[in-house]
């Protein structure tokens with residue numbers, strides 16, 4: 001339901017709250033085999049993509065999400081060379097991953113090819129690295145991809161998925177995490193978007209428990225702002241096969257030779273601090 005037709009409104013189911021963005025125009029609307037993909041031009045957040053009526057990405061604030069989904073995991077791994085991104089069809093996470101010079105291969109496995117094709121047209125800066133010789137774009141189910149992966153295929157797995165309903169539900173399960181553990185090399189790190197700390201604390205606890213039950217040695221949740229996602233506050237939960245997720249290459253991070261707009265080594269450390277209600 002919209003306030004009126006110049007506003008895009010996403011009601012946050014069961015939370016008695018919503019976000020509204022003032023729109024100038026709707027520039028694309030299609031039903032793919034998997035979901036409805038809509039693109040709006042907003043007054044103050046640039047281009048907006050929604051999937052089944054839910055905000056996926058806006059020009060103005062996607063950097064916080066994409067940077068926090070990638071750099072903490074990549075600076076936790078001692079030497080990330082082979083990276084798998086599941087979902088992430090707008091290619092924003094892939095773009096961040098490819099900023100790391102150690103990365104030799106970055107594979108993205110997105111269910112819906114149309115999300116990527118539409119992003120190439122409307123979010124060209126997120127898709128800027130799609131032709132990097134290290135990037136491989138596959139269009140397939142990430143759950144099956146990981147189940148079928150050769151053991152020890154990846155150093156880092158990033159699960160940049162939609163909310164835990166429909167085809168993404170299995171990306172939040174212990175079985176999937178077990179398959180991630182198998183697909184990772186010995187120093188492997190996995191990170192998945194884990195929804196809003198304020199609205200979905202139970203989901204965060206269950207993701208942490210499932211990573212542990214799947215056999216990961218250590219688990220931690222990172223917290224960061226994401227103003228167009230439900231509650232405006234978001235999380236990513238990271239787990240490692242060995243060592244501790246609190247240990248990261250802080251010096252390398254401080255001396256990173258690439259630009260970011262949110263992430264830095266201090267933000268990384270701060271994002272690992274747990275609010276009292278989530279201890």
Ligand code: AAT
Pocket residue numbers: 034051054055056057086087088089090091092093109110111112115140141142143160161162163167168171193229230
């Ligand atoms: N980069 C921020 C955008 C997303 S979109 C997440 C993507 O996950 C979608 O393009 C969707 O098609 C894809 N996806 C869902 N299930 C699967 C699956 N099983 N295998 C592969 N890809 C999948 C993240 C949005 C966060 C939402 C916040 N409310």
